Amino acid sequence: MTTVIDGCAVACVDAAGTEYADGHLVVDGDRLVTVGAGRYDGPVDERIDGSGCLATPGLVNTHHHLYQWATRGLAQQSTLFEWLVELYPVWSGIDADLVRVTTAAGLGWLALSGCTTSTDHHYVYPRGGGDLFAAQVDAAREVGLRFHPCRGSMDLGRSDGGLPPDNLVESLDRALAATAEAIDKHHDPAFEAMVRVAVAPCSPFSVSADLMREGAVLARDRGVRLHTHLAETVEEDAYCRERFGCSPVEYAERLGWLGPDVWLAHGVHLDETSIARLAATGTGVAHCPSSNGRLGAGVAPVRDLLDARVPVGLGVDGPASQESGQLGGELRQALLAARLRGGPAALTAREVLAVSTMGGARCLGRDTELGSLEPGKLADVALWRLDGLGHAGIADPVAALVFGPPAPVAALLVSGRPVVRDGRLGTVDESALARDLARVSRELVRR
Ligand SMILES: [Zn+2]
16 A cells, blocks of 8 residues: 655655655555655555645654543642642542543544654552553554553652552562563564553652662563653752762662663753763653643753753653643744753754654664654654644744644654544544543542
């Protein structure tokens, strides 16, 4: 099956920064076979008219908590620690039905904002809640997005000096066994994999040093990646210095948590030494500018990270601290955040596009498979409509996409399969998802 998109501007985000003002893409099966200038005249099974649009690689979301779709708009003026303390008891009521619905709703919404690959970091496993991990994988398959679920865990309850209530944490053995099982059942190392699993204890203030250490051993034994929250707030920095006598990055390094197979969510409070360690070890950072703004956590040093050649991707983060839940909107947010910190030259529109595509692919270890529009790569493509009121008249399409309002997605291909067609989800019923989301949110609060 051959699909062609033509009549559109194309930003390839390859190493040479190739762009076409009027170009085409040819997809055969799940791969891109041609990317070039002008119209495509060869035989095709299906043609998508790209007039008025910009084609880019599909965006890669490197950090999320999809279950939080059911708890948006709460703890509105809280710091991270206050917000967590208010939300943990609500989250103790989640089950497999809620996780299936919120995963489908969140991924559907991400697809409509240009995202073709998303991670999820799920760390709340109430006893008796059912197989939450399988519910996520099933929902992602239904929506059709490429999915990197990170099996999270917490074993440091309040009575052990952690932040979560005791009834929400797992034992170290249970957490490790469940993580191993998730890898064995769902991880696919293949080039075209739709599901890859990562090992993801939650954070230094909710996880014991032993679980962090043994989680890293498990991940390396099975050849999967490692993900956690790190250096998000000043309170976390103070917690690490008081409890462990070092910075969050030094703590992570002691536990075996720096390396080319690790990416860390946030990285807001990083000194020069910490940035140098991330760079020397090839450790990636998931930058979540809207969530950092919502919780008043600070502005991550993205310019410094990029200059040091640290892999940086974009992340939406959980919708309880980022109610918009869109990835497309994070492009503009990332640009503005970097410039508020470092001035108007701190980050360009093209650098933001590269961070949200190739940067994310590097964080997930998939830069040979995803992240740019090049022959041989998987056909993960976002086609952005730029001829409406919000963008018309901006001559540079990449500037329109990043400086302008979140652009409507005309089409979205994942492995060549259309997940969005004519601006609508083609795989799942959007109105049904919205109804289900309202239902599980109501039921959770009642519980
Ligand atoms: Zn997070």
